[in-house]
Amino acid sequence: MHIVANINDLRAYYITEAYGVRRTVKAVDGLSIAIRQNEIYGIAGESGCGKSTLLKVLLGMLTPPLTIVGGSVTYNFEGEPVDMASLSQAELRAMRWKELSYVPQGSMHVLNPVRRIRDTFRDFIGAHVRAPRREIDERVRAYLVELGLPDKVLGSFPHQLSGGMRQRVTIALATILSPRLIVADEPTTALDVVVQRGVIQLLQEIRERAGNTMVVVTHDMGVHANLTDRVAVLYAGQLMEEADTPTIFAQPRHPYTQHLIRSLPKIDDRSERVSIPGRPPALDNPPGGCRFHPRCPYAMEVCKTEVPLIEQVGPNHRVACWLINEERMGRIAARLANAEPRPLATDTQLTPQRPSPGGARSAGGPEGAIR
Amino acid sequence: MDLLKTYILPRLLQWLVVIVIGVTITFTIPRLLPGDPVEQTLRRVTANTAIDPRAMESFQNAIRDMYGLQGSPVEQYFRFWGRLFQGDLGPSLGAFPTPVTTIIANGLPWTIGLLGTSILISWTLGILLGTLAAYYPNKLWSQTLDKILIVIYPVPYFILSLLLVMAFAYYLPIFPLVGGATGRPGFTLAYIGSILRHAFLPALSLVLLGTSFRFLIAKALAGRVIASSYVSYAELAAVPTPRIIGRYVLRNSLLPQVTDLALSLGALFNGALITEVVFSYPGIGFQLYTAILQADFNLIMGVTIFSIIGIATAVLIADLIYPLLDPRVRYQ
Numbered sequence: 001m002h003i004v005a006n007i008n009d010l011r012a013y014y015i016t017e018a019y020g021v022r023r024t025v026k027a028v029d030g031l032s033i034a035i036r037q038n039e040i041y042g043i044a045g046e047s048g049c050g051k052s053t054l055l056k057v058l059l060g061m062l063t064p065p066l067t068i069v070g071g072s073v074t075y076n077f078e079g080e081p082v083d084m085a086s087l088s089q090a091e092l093r094a095m096r097w098k099e100l101s102y103v104p105q106g107s108m109h110v111l112n113p114v115r116r117i118r119d120t121f122r123d124f125i126g127a128h129v130r131a132p133r134r135e136i137d138e139r140v141r142a143y144l145v146e147l148g149l150p151d152k153v154l155g156s157f158p159h160q161l162s163g164g165m166r167q168r169v170t171i172a173l174a175t176i177l178s179p180r181l182i183v184a185d186e187p188t189t190a191l192d193v194v195v196q197r198g199v200i201q202l203l204q205e206i207r208e209r210a211g212n213t214m215v216v217v218t219h220d221m222g223v224h225a226n227l228t229d230r231v232a233v234l235y236a237g238q239l240m241e242e243a244d245t246p247t248i249f250a251q252p253r254h255p256y257t258q259h260l261i262r263s264l265p266k267i268d269d270r271s272e273r274v275s276i277p278g279r280p281p282a283l284d285n286p287p288g289g290c291r292f293h294p295r296c297p298y299a300m301e302v303c304k305t306e307v308p309l310i311e312q313v314g315p316n317h318r319v320a321c322w323l324i325n326e327e328r329m330g331r332i333a334a335r336l337a338n339a340e341p342r343p344l345a346t347d348t349q350l351t352p353q354r355p356s357p358g359g360a361r362s363a364g365g366p367e368g369a370i371r
Numbered sequence: 372m373d374l375l376k377t378y379i380l381p382r383l384l385q386w387l388v389v390i391v392i393g394v395t396i397t398f399t400i401p402r403l404l405p406g407d408p409v410e411q412t413l414r415r416v417t418a419n420t421a422i423d424p425r426a427m428e429s430f431q432n433a434i435r436d437m438y439g440l441q442g443s444p445v446e447q448y449f450r451f452w453g454r455l456f457q458g459d460l461g462p463s464l465g466a467f468p469t470p471v472t473t474i475i476a477n478g479l480p481w482t483i484g485l486l487g488t489s490i491l492i493s494w495t496l497g498i499l500l501g502t503l504a505a506y507y508p509n510k511l512w513s514q515t516l517d518k519i520l521i522v523i524y525p526v527p528y529f530i531l532s533l534l535l536v537m538a539f540a541y542y543l544p545i546f547p548l549v550g551g552a553t554g555r556p557g558f559t560l561a562y563i564g565s566i567l568r569h570a571f572l573p574a575l576s577l578v579l580l581g582t583s584f585r586f587l588i589a590k591a592l593a594g595r596v597i598a599s600s601y602v603s604y605a606e607l608a609a610v611p612t613p614r615i616i617g618r619y620v621l622r623n624s625l626l627p628q629v630t631d632l633a634l635s636l637g638a639l640f641n642g643a644l645i646t647e648v649v650f651s652y653p654g655i656g657f658q659l660y661t662a663i664l665q666a667d668f669n670l671i672m673g674v675t676i677f678s679i680i681g682i683a684t685a686v687l688i689a690d691l692i693y694p695l696l697d698p699r700v701r702y703q
Binding site: 061094096102108113127128 | 605609696
């Protein structure tokens with residue numbers, strides 16, 4: 001399967017220094033994901049879990065204090081893979097909108113209030129395509145009609161459009177040059193539910209029409225359920241779980257994911273929605289071990305000190321949780337015990353491999369650490 | 372049509388009301404002051420002479436008539452308006468019997484030429500520099516400019532202008548010290564050159580101060596626009612920088628500046644009192660100053676009425692231009 005963007009062990013920190021005090025906010029800390037061609041990849045998590053930072057890095061918006069401390073982002077649109085770190089600002093600018101585009105939050109006012117929509121389209125397209133104004137206008141009109149938007153919006157000012165229409169116009173503005181990868185940040189936030197549905201359908205339609213790839217960031221699990229093909233759940237800058245969307249909703253393995261999904265209302269279910277107690281940690285001083293452990297109802301001793309391994313639990317399904325690690329190690333231990341039925345030796349052989357609270361962590365057997 | 376009814380007409384009405392109230396106040400205040408101008412004039416004229424009481428009375432009536440002060444205050448008020456509509460502001464009391472309108476007409480071209488030009492220059496310069504400095508806050512030139520103008524701005528105007536006069540008219544006599552021009556008026560190169568030479572220092576003082584003021588305002592306004600999401604989105608989309616500065620930043624921060632320009636141009640009819648006094652420039656401000664010293668009520672009233680009408684009209688024009696600049700106002 002073709003990988004459009006590969007994020008490998010990415011560490012993106014906000015490093016600030018004021019009055020001699022250096023402060024490091026580890027917004028994304030050791031994240032590896034691969035975005036496949038023509039999929040809609042969802043990124044979920046509460047506010048302050050690194051979603052927006054990941055977006056900025058994906059778009060190459062690396063303005064201080066945001067710094068990439070480690071890892072890499074590699075694009076592979078057509079032909080050879082390109083490492084983002086090797087691109088100059090000018091090259092990144094040239095790539096944007098043609099290959100890499102951005103749909104901002106629905107609540108943001110990203111359209112210039114004193115310019116007509118037509119002029120904004122001319123500005124944005126004219127920056128990347130050399131064409132006579134008439135040609136650009138014609139192209140915009142055709143695209144809007146294709147997406148089912150009324151072309152009379154072109155003569156309007158942003159404030160004359162409804163919030164939903166503004167967001168759809170913005171999506172058209174971001175996608176008209178058929179970029180290979182579209183990054184959307186909370187595209188449906190601040191819109192009412194009916195309009196949200198329209199926006200979701202519009203995004204799906206664009207993907208089907210142009211065959212491009214989308215990364216959609218939202219905290220709204222309902223949007224993920226309706227829009228995305230795969231979902232990554234982030235917490236405190238790290239990957240907690242990743243799976244195909246149906247899998248993650250049917251069999252969430254990580255306690256955090258389970259909580260996120262359980263907070264969604266369901267028809268016919270009148271039980272009270274439980275929210276996760278507490279809030280995401282401050283990322284300048286995250287908790288040790290598993291970063292979710294202070295809020296996790298199943299937290300064990302090991303969770304407080306050791307970072308869980310990311311483990312493959314099914315096709316396309318990865319989880320980073322000690323519950324899964326331990327279960328897996330238990331199975332391995334059992335298998336080893338069955339293979340060599342020497343009751344006395346079993347204990348001495350396996351003890352060092354079983355992670356003990358506070359002790360040094362071993363690789364956990366041959367299959368223990370995948371990726 | 373709707374625009375006319377909901378936007379233009381109310382503003383025209385407002386303009387009218389402001390002028391009527393302003394003129395009424397201008398009419399009332401001198402009449403509430405202690406002392407009767409007629410008595411004062413009589414006393415001045417007849418200080419050391421004895422006059423027949425009947426001759427005195429007819430003299431009194433003649434002056435009262437000339438000053439427009441006969442009849443009850445209400446009658447006077449309506450006669451005042453009637454004269455105003457005919458463009459008659461009465462005679463100057465200081466330079467009797469020259470009409471106030473003639474005196475103002477003599478001063479106005481000088482003031483308009485000097486103030487109008489320097490306001491336009493400092494407005495354009497201040498906004499352009501301020502916007503650019505806001506967009507490039509880390510460049511050396513913008514920081515230098517910022518520091519220089521921030522030092523100039525709080526200097527009291529009369530000190531700045533006196534310094535200029537002392538430096539460039541007295542110690543280094545490059546520019547003339549007094550007046551608007553020398554030589555015979557006419558469209559000759561020499562006369563126009565003389566006008567420019569005389570206007571240079573006062574204009575420089577006004578431009579320096581006006582530019583630094585507008586620079587600081589423009590920088591603050593543009594800074595707010597630059598932080599808005601439509602500017603960062605356009606930047607992200609790699610829209611060319613000149614276009615972002617012109618059509619996004621400048622265009623959106625221009626609105627309050629237009630009001631400022633209109634008010635400055637409206638205040639033109641006040642004259643630049645301090646400028647014209649310091650540089651002995653023959654404009655309206657200088658005349659107003661002389662009128663105040665001579666207790667020339669008619670001339671003071673004349674200049675005041677001019678400036679009331681000027682500012683009210685300027686605000687009206689600014690209001691009428693607003694919808695052209697900001698579509699959000701147009702469709703409210």
